Amino acid sequence: MAELGPELAIGGPLSPAALRARVYRYQLLLRKYWWLPVMVLSASLLVQGVRYFLSDPLFVSTGRMMVAPRIMTKESTVYTEELTNYFGTQVSLMQSDEIKRRAGRSVEASHPELKGTMAELAVQQEPKASIFILKVTSPDPKYSQLFADACMSEFLEFKREMRGETSQKTVDAVAKQLTELEKTIADLDQRIFQFKQDNNVIFLQEQGNYVGSYLVDLNKQLAELKKEAQLLDLMNIDQTLEREAQGTEATPGKDGAGSAALVEGPQSEYIQTKRQLQKAKARLEQMSKYLRPKHPKILALKDEITRSERKLEIVRQQSRESVQEKRQAIQLQISNLEKIVAESETKALEVGRKMAEFEKLKTERDRQKQLYDSLLGTVQNVNVSQDVSQFDVNILEQATPAISIKPGAVRTLLLGLGVGLILSGALLFLLDRFNDRVSTVVELTEHFNEPIYGQVPEEVADADGRLPLLTPQDTRHVYAESFRNIRSSLRFVGVDGKKKNRVILVTSPTPGDGKSTITANLALTLSFATTNKILLIDGDMRRGGLHRLFGLEGEPGLAEVLGGQADWRKVVQPTRYPNLSFLSAGEPTGHPGELIFSAACENLMEELGREFEVVIFDTAPVLAVDDTPSLAPKADGTLVVYRAGRTSCRLMRNSLEALYSRNAKVLGIIFNGVDPKQPEYGYYKYTEYYYSKTVSRKREPAAATNGATPEKVERSEAASPEAPSLATANGNGDGPPHVTVKKT
Secondary structure: OOOOOHHHOOOOOOOHHHHHHHHHHHHHHHHHOOHHHHHHHHHHHHHHHHHHHHOOOOEEEEEEEEEOOEEEOOOOOEEEOOOOOHHHHHHHHHOOHHHHHHHHHHHHHHOHHHOOOOOEEEEEEOOOOOEEEEEEEEOOHHHHHHHHHHHHHHHHHHHHHHHHHHHHHHHHHHHHHHHHHHHHHHHHHHHHHHHHHHOOHHHHHHHHHHHHHHHHHHHHHHHHHHHHHHHHHHOOHHHHHHHHHHHHHHOOOOOOHHHHHHHHOHHHHHHHHHHHHHHHHHHHHHHOOOOOOOOHHHHHHHHHHHHHHHHHHHHHHHHHHHHHHHHHHHHHHHHHHHHHHHHHHHHHHHHHHHHHHHHHHHHHHHHHHHHHHHHHHHHHHHHHHOOOOOOOEEEEEOOOOOEEOOOOHHHHHHHHHHHHHHHHHHHHHHHHHHOOOOOOHHHHHHHOOOOEEEEEEOOOOOOOOOOOOOOOOOOOHHHHHHHHHHHHHHHHOOOOOOOOOOEEEEEOOOOOOOHHHHHHHHHHHHHHOOOOOEEEEEOOOOOOOOHHHHOOOOOOOHHHHHOOOOOHHHHOEEOOOOOEEEEOOOOOOOOOHHHHOOHHHHHHHHHHHHHOOEEEEEOOOOOOOOHHHHHHHHOOEEEEEEEOOOOOHHHHHHHHHHHHHOOOOEEEEEEEEEOOOOOOOOHHHHHHHHHHHHHHHHHOHHHHHOOOOHHHHHHHHHHOOOOOOOEOOOOOEOOOOOOOOOOO
16 A cells, blocks of 8 residues: 555544554554463462462451531530531541550450450541441451440540540630739729829810810911911002902991991092092093193193092002001911910810820720620530530440451452453553554554555465565465555656656665565566566675575676676576566675765666666665665665564664665655554455456456457466556555466
């Protein structure tokens, strides 16, 4: 099957193909290491059997305890333990060493003959229930039951002692705190009494209220005076006089004296003079419209205006002095009020401080009294609770008679079988993790991106340990079809139309991968399908042995040709196959690298490429020597053989890197030694295709030959270049199979 590239790889790691490949891999692993699970299972069963026969019988006794985590005292006070960790706390307490020691001493005191007997205690809570199950396991059945009862009794006694100690400690601590509170309250009472003697509390309260009201009035007066002073500073004399005149007009006297004040005061004189001036200016403006400037009336009006202006200036001057005096008077009032306010605030702060001190003493005394009353009630409740049953865990069922728990033989064997299977699976898994050899094409495509040029199935050797070469009428149909598939890939895959794959180099990472056999059969398959000449060259000039497969001479060969000792035309040997020629490796040499790097090697490959349709090189393994990486760049393409289940992926990757580092053109990978019965191998599934066609040809020889003689049919089908079936890229052949027709 030819894979055109990594894009045609089968599925991902979770695809059905990948899962089938993984299952097949484990089948091969189990087939190879079948003895490992057998040994592990046998050892596990043996260990369990020995334990079964050598172990002493054990007896278990079971008791039950019921939990009631909330109780009520006589005074209806509630005692509740912390439910978050309550059940876990009780289980840990039951299994504590203290309870076990107490139970052991109790049993030994009543039954001295059982002294020294060992026992194991296990406590668990029933699901969705407030019930504890105690299980005691011991070699002595009597001791198991007695120890279980003793554990439950000692647990209750331990809780009773712990509750009593806790209550007494609580009472002592609270009593000590009550004594301290009594002293504190007495001290606060004394301080309150002394304060009342030193200060009249009622007078302080009245004084505080009066000082507060008085301060409010003073602050209002002070604010008004400051406002008046600011207005006097901001307004000019005219604005001040107008404001005072308006205020005088708006505020008449009790008996109508406001008008008189307006007439007699400087403000009224200023207003009257200003009004007269405005009227004179208005008349002057009116008369100026129809009288000349020198008219007596105009002159009289101007004199009047001048007199009024002088009078206004005099009034202004007088008013400035009056306003200045008023401003000074206001400042004196402000200073006086500020002193009074400061004194009043000092008195108010002193009164407030004393009252705050008094309230603080009262509050602290009340708080201490409340705390005292609360603690006193706690002491009374604790004293009462000591007389009430406080046990929130009670015995529900006494310990049952002990029963034997020695496991049966079937259970022991099943346990050993399960342990053995788990260990066997783990060992096989570890072996698989450390094994990087793959057996299916799905795994191969997961490790490498190079195209898969074909899959060659595993074939059984003959009695002499040899694998016969292919013949034109070979009956190994699946084996022969895999090489036809590689032949088709060489002709049609990766050819750009300008340069065909004429010189092909076949190699492998390590010896033993089946490289030489694949090279020979590939050359034979190419010769069967063409009338042109095919040349097979044994390129391993160190240990070449390809000539023995064809029964030809090993010397002279390629080594002599590259060394200039012989002409390749005289050294090339014909084979028993009409279109196939062979060039052996020649005399083994220890340093063929010099021959490969010579100009004679490049000239030879150019001449061979022109003379033969296809030249196939069988070379040494890549990782064994450096000959192949040096020769690969001179070829048109390189095919690397990977043997299923044998070649390491790490070595294969190193081989590809060595070829790529020399700029060699790697055409793809030939997957050799594939199990044809694996899930992803296609040809094996359709073997009946070959046999059914052969049978039909035998039954109808006349129709099959179409008038030709049987000898001609056999010869034409064997030699025609159009006859071989070419497999598609997915590995399923769609052409006619190679058919053998016998004489009738």
